[in-house]
Structure formats: structure tokens, C-alpha cells
Amino acid sequence: MKTKAGAPVLELKEFGEDGVFSGYGSVFGNTDSYGDIVMPGAFKRTLADHRRRKSMPKLFWQHDPGRPIGKWLSMEEDDTGLKVEGQLNMNVQQGREAYALLKAVDIDGLSIGYRVVKAEDDETEQVVRLKELQLVEVSVVSLGANDRALVSGVKSIREGGLPSLPEFEEFLREAGFPKSEATAIAGKGLSHLLRSESGGHSHGDSAAFAFHQEMARQLGVA
Structure with a gap:
């Protein structure tokens, strides 16, 4: 069983x-x-x-x-x-x-x-x-194992932080996105923000803020 x-x-x-x-x-x-x-x-x-x-x-x-x-x-x-x-x-x-x-x-x-x-x-x-x-x-x-990534992902968004790329991909898959879509979203969106933050670009904070707002809106946690 x-x-x-x-x-x-x-x-x-x-x-x-x-x-x-x-x-x-x-x-x-x-x-x-x-x-x-x-x-x-x-x-x-x-x-x-x-x-x-x-x-x-x-x-x-x-x-x-x-x-x-x-x-x-x-x-x-x-x-x-x-x-x-x-x-x-x-x-x-x-x-x-x-x-x-x-x-x-x-x-x-x-x-x-x-x-x-x-x-x-x-x-x-x-x-x-x-x-x-x-x-x-x-x-x-x-x-409940199904809720682990979703809870951590929502918590990260609420607290204004960016999750790691693997964490975000897992979060998206646990939220119901197919693997191909989760990889594309994380790869094209989050990875760009992570590079911006690590490179010290001035637009990193505003981009991260926009990311948090949009994700919070879609997930209903704003």
C-alpha cells in the first residue's frame, strides 16, 4: 500500500x-x-x-x-x-x-x-x-508533504525574499504547474532577478518587488 x-x-x-x-x-x-x-x-x-x-x-x-x-x-x-x-x-x-x-x-x-x-x-x-x-x-x-513547497513559497513571497531557483521550481510544480512551465517561468523570470541582485544592479529591488506583488496577487496572498 x-x-x-x-x-x-x-x-x-x-x-x-x-x-x-x-x-x-x-x-x-x-x-x-x-x-x-x-x-x-x-x-x-x-x-x-x-x-x-x-x-x-x-x-x-x-x-x-x-x-x-x-x-x-x-x-x-x-x-x-x-x-x-x-x-x-x-x-x-x-x-x-x-x-x-x-x-x-x-x-x-x-x-x-x-x-x-x-x-x-x-x-x-x-x-x-x-x-x-x-x-x-x-x-x-x-x-502533509504536498503543502511543504507551497507554504515555504508563499512565506518567502510574504516576507519579501526571493527563493532559490530549485525551490521556486518545486513551489510552482506543487502549485500545479507542469514541469515544462515551471522550468520556463523560473528560468526566464526568477533567474534574471537573482542575477540582478547578485550583480548589484540598481533595478534589482524594484524588479523583485514587482515579482513579489504579481506572485502574491496570483496566489491570493497579497
């Missing part, structure tokens, strides 16, 4: 003691650190199988089958990805601990455990498109 990070938990019902929360176990179109992209429809058959059996994938803590922490109440695909709603078991210690950590936003990750049924190699973009997955479980996890 393979695992893949999804996205942060969207909501933990405030002040509720029932432990209900929601989020995305997987996000479509996002190139992860392994070079995989989950495609829309990847969960259609496995969700239909669970509905037919009147079952649900398991809810684990950190992908550990020895630490179930509750149950999934609903799962469905939407335009964003695999939307899930679950309920933590507040009668077991691990469930209560997970609830406390989620409520305090000390952790906020979701991650899927799956088996690949159908995949397609895209040699041009150097990615693997996952077209059908057998969903085994969705876990609450401490760290």
Missing part, C-alpha cells in the same frame, strides 16, 4: 465534543514530491464499491492500522479532490488526543493510503498521472 498527502483539515466543529471534522484526503491536479498527479475520477470506482458494500475506508492515525481513531462519515469527489467528513472516537485516548491537536491547529494534515489500479506515465512532463486508485484508508497526519 502506498500513501500520499492530501490537504489540511478544513473544519473541526468549534466547541463540539462529537469530534466531527472535514477536509480533503486528496487534491486533484497537484504534482506531489514523488512526481504523481491524482486525476479527477480516480476514486469513482472505489467509492462506488464501498457504497455497494455499505462500508467506508478506515480512519487511522499516521497510517498506523494499529491506531484507528474514528470513522469516516462521507466521501465524495468534487472539483477540488476527495472531500471527506469524519468523526473521531472520543472514547479512546488516541481519538481525544487527535481532537485536541486538530483543535489547537498543532496538526492539520490528511493523507490517503491506496493501491494503484491504473496509471499513465507522462514522459513529456515527467510525471505519473494516477487515473484509478483503490482507497484503503485516509489518515490524520502531522505533516
Whole structure:
């Protein structure tokens, strides 16, 4: 079984003691650190199988089958990805601990455990498109790998700094750009700014400022 990070938990019902929360176990179109992209429809058959059996994938803590922490109440695909709603078991210690950590936003990750049924190699973009997955479980996890580059990239833009060229390329790929586009954008734009700063040109600061403003606008972090 393979695992893949999804996205942060969207909501933990405030002040509720029932432990209900929601989020995305997987996000479509996002190139992860392994070079995989989950495609829309990847969960259609496995969700239909669970509905037919009147079952649900398991809810684990950190992908550990020895630490179930509750149950999934609903799962469905939407335009964003695999939307899930679950309920933590507040009668077991691990469930209560997970609830406390989620409520305090000390952790906020979701991650899927799956088996690949159908995949397609895209040699041009150097990615693997996952077209059908057998969903085994969705876990609450401490760290979502898919969000690592995006968070660091947004933080860099907010703080007014320029990331390194490899960091920026990874940031763009994690944000959903194909490899060819990410390389072109980083190579033609960021590399010029980095050369300007290292060469001490007077226009470097203004160019960097324009870069930050435009990227912040496109990413919605201005």
C-alpha cells in the first residue's frame, strides 16, 4: 500500500465534543514530491464499491492500522479532490488526543493510503498521472508533504525574499504547474532577478518587488 498527502483539515466543529471534522484526503491536479498527479475520477470506482458494500475506508492515525481513531462519515469527489467528513472516537485516548491537536491547529494534515489500479506515465512532463486508485484508508497526519513547497513559497513571497531557483521550481510544480512551465517561468523570470541582485544592479529591488506583488496577487496572498 502506498500513501500520499492530501490537504489540511478544513473544519473541526468549534466547541463540539462529537469530534466531527472535514477536509480533503486528496487534491486533484497537484504534482506531489514523488512526481504523481491524482486525476479527477480516480476514486469513482472505489467509492462506488464501498457504497455497494455499505462500508467506508478506515480512519487511522499516521497510517498506523494499529491506531484507528474514528470513522469516516462521507466521501465524495468534487472539483477540488476527495472531500471527506469524519468523526473521531472520543472514547479512546488516541481519538481525544487527535481532537485536541486538530483543535489547537498543532496538526492539520490528511493523507490517503491506496493501491494503484491504473496509471499513465507522462514522459513529456515527467510525471505519473494516477487515473484509478483503490482507497484503503485516509489518515490524520502531522505533516502533509504536498503543502511543504507551497507554504515555504508563499512565506518567502510574504516576507519579501526571493527563493532559490530549485525551490521556486518545486513551489510552482506543487502549485500545479507542469514541469515544462515551471522550468520556463523560473528560468526566464526568477533567474534574471537573482542575477540582478547578485550583480548589484540598481533595478534589482524594484524588479523583485514587482515579482513579489504579481506572485502574491496570483496566489491570493497579497
